[in-house]
Amino acid sequence: MKTTIEISDDVLLRARQLAQRDGTTIRALAEEGLRLVLERREASPPSTFEPVVVYGTTPLESLADLHQLILDSYGERTVDRFRRLKSA
Secondary structure: OOOOOOOOHHHHHHHHHHHHHHOOOHHHHHHHHHHHHHHHHHHOOOOOOOOOOOOOOOOOOOHHHHHHHHHHHHOHHHHHHHHHHHHO
16 A cells, blocks of 8 residues: 655655665565554553542642642652752
């Protein structure tokens, strides 16, 4: 079956070089790559998303409430690290 795909320039250049080195075609490399990805993903368990449910707190009224919640949960070191990241 014929199809058209867009491939970034750097990937295509590397594929051409590899195909030339190995005496094969871009088509063969693309098929091999797709087969490998399909086999790997089919073999791995599906990823699941588990929502985090939190009980026991009231809705936050302000950012100050969120700040206090972070302080209570993680301590001052975490808040200081967050401040440094935010100001960077």
